[in-house]
Amino acid sequence: IKRKGPELANTYEWKKQLEAPDFAAAAVTCFKHVPLSDLWDNIVVGMKVEVENTDCDNFSEGVPASFWVATVLRIAGYKALLRYEGFGQESSKDFWVNLCAATVHPVGWCAGRGKPLIPPKTIQNKFKDWKQFLVRRLTGARTLPSNFIMKIFDSLKSRFTCGLTLEVVDGSCISQVKVATISKIVGKRLHIKYYDEENGSGFWCHEDSPLIHHVGWAMKTGHNLDADAEYNSRCQAGVYLDNDALPELFAQPKPSFLDQEDGGAQILAGMKLEAIDPLNLSAICVATVMRVLNDGYIMIRIDSYDPDSTGSDWFCYHSTSPYIFPAGFCEMNSIPLTPPQGYADDFDWDVYLRRTGAVAVPLTLFNCIDMETPPHCFQIGMKLECADLMDPKMICVGTISRVVGRLLKVHFDGWEDEYDQWLDCESPDMYPVGWCELVGHKLEGPRASVTEL
């Protein structure tokens, strides 16, 4: 964990919120894509750890630390409330740490490095025989695995490396992907620079994001591509370079009904559906399939957009995306549906389909219906860290404000509801409390209200 650095100036710390008795954070195990998610079930209240002893003479950062044993009292994301052994029921020196911090270790770590455990100054004289006390407190208790630090390092490694070339959705023209290069990786989030923007701010996304693709993807699927002539011709010739990102690096979409030859149901251009507005993630809108691409991808257009647009506002979703829904999904789940242009809030699907002469995408093609909901543990009120997908370099403090099957609504604390984001429960853009601190990413705090300021 980086403690300093200009990029972390003014990063938000959860301290104040953590102390609230009703604070609830989504558990690390809710986020399958984050470090240590698979072993976090075994991080439990009552567990013992060796942790830096700050209750000593002349404690200051940078000075070789002494350590003591502490018990985990509460867990919130990667954060844990600890109490030094020997304080009994006394809570005055309890403190929150990030369990992945370099100051927290499995019991036995200090002895392995020849460092004696030193009891905190406050209780130094409480016991004469600390050995007997520790034997009593530690025998049969639980601790972290001895390779905990290695597990953290391993789980932070990205599949990608800086310098790789890939295709990424063009932030200023969402109907095309653009050739780009990875310039930086923080916590498996990639900073990507478009090929034609030397000094542009680039684009941020997680390595499992559906917005990034391998070299040659646009040509294979039939998606619009912005690239130079050399890139186009080598893709056509099937010539790949050492720094080209190949398909195996990318999260693969689920098999689509559209891939099957006798696929039963089919999606055709002109069919209607409901979809999350790619330019306003708080809105689910009436939308139209504009084109069917290869490999199960479709281009959709939101029906409330300006009709004069020339196709630059079409957006690519995979047909198994959790962000497209059958007609009637919003009504069934009491979610406001943004109607097409010219229609009011009393929008009716049957009337609209009759008037436009269109048909709805068949229900069987969707993954969003209840039986497809993977088990997840998100609940309303849970806190998390979440990328602002309208400005994805920012990770912000958020709260789960609605749960509809696998679909979650994330509210950014202190901001109006219009900035909320609908996200899938498996979205790689959501993180547990303490993730930013763990990977060294700045965390944007809640927007302060006028009265607070």
Added chain:
Amino acid sequence: GAEPKNRKWEQKQVQIKTLEGEFSVTMWASGTDD
């Protein structure tokens, strides 16, 4: 502590060093030690 039910827990001899000397205790370690 009672034996954890989860088989991912392993019983381990853990070394402790204090100013009074070194000794070992039996603890449960979580996760795998691969």
